[in-house]
Amino acid sequence: MGAQPGGWNANKREAARTGAVPWRNNPLYKAARLFVLNRDHWTCQMGLDGCVRKANTVHHKGGVSDANLCDTNVMVAACKPCNTREGRPGMRDPAPVRRTQWMSMEIS
Numbered sequence: 694m695g696a697q698p699g700g701w702n703a704n705k706r707e708a709a710r711t712g713a714v715p716w717r718n719n720p721l722y723k724a725a726r727l728f729v730l731n732r733d734h735w736t737c738q739m740g741l742d743g744c745v746r747k748a749n750t751v752h753h754k755g756g757v758s759d760a761n762l763c764d765t766n767v768m769v770a771a772c773k774p775c776n777t778r779e780g781r782p783g784m785r786d787p788a789p790v791r792r793t794q795w796m797s798m799e800i801s
C-alpha cells in the first residue's frame with residue numbers, strides 16, 4: 694500500500710511525547726475509515742448495550758495493530774458507545790453462560 698516502514702512508529706514516538714493520537718490522523722487510515730463508514734451506511738454494526746446506531750467511528754475486529762490499521766476487511770462501522778465498550782475488555786458484559794448438566798458433575 695506504499696506506506697513508509699517505520700513512519701507510523703516514528704509518529705507513535707512523537708505522539709508518546711506530545712500525547713497526540715497519530716494513527717487517527719494517518720491519511721490512509723482516514724480513507725479506510727471513511728470507506729468503511731460508507732460501506733456500512735454509517736450504521737453501527739456492533740449493536741452492544743448502549744448502542745446509538747449512528748456510527749461515526751470504526752472498530753477493528755480482534756483489535757487494532759499497525760498491520761491491520763487500514764484493513765477494511767476487519768473494520769466495521771461502530772457508534773462511539775459500542776466502540777468504547779468493545780475497546781475495554783474489562784467493561785464488557787460476560788456472555789450469558791448456559792449452565793448445563795456437564796457443569797454440575799461432582800468430583801468424588
Ligand SMILES: [Zn+2]
Pocket residue numbers: 737738739740741743744745746771772773774775776
Ligand atoms: Zn453501536
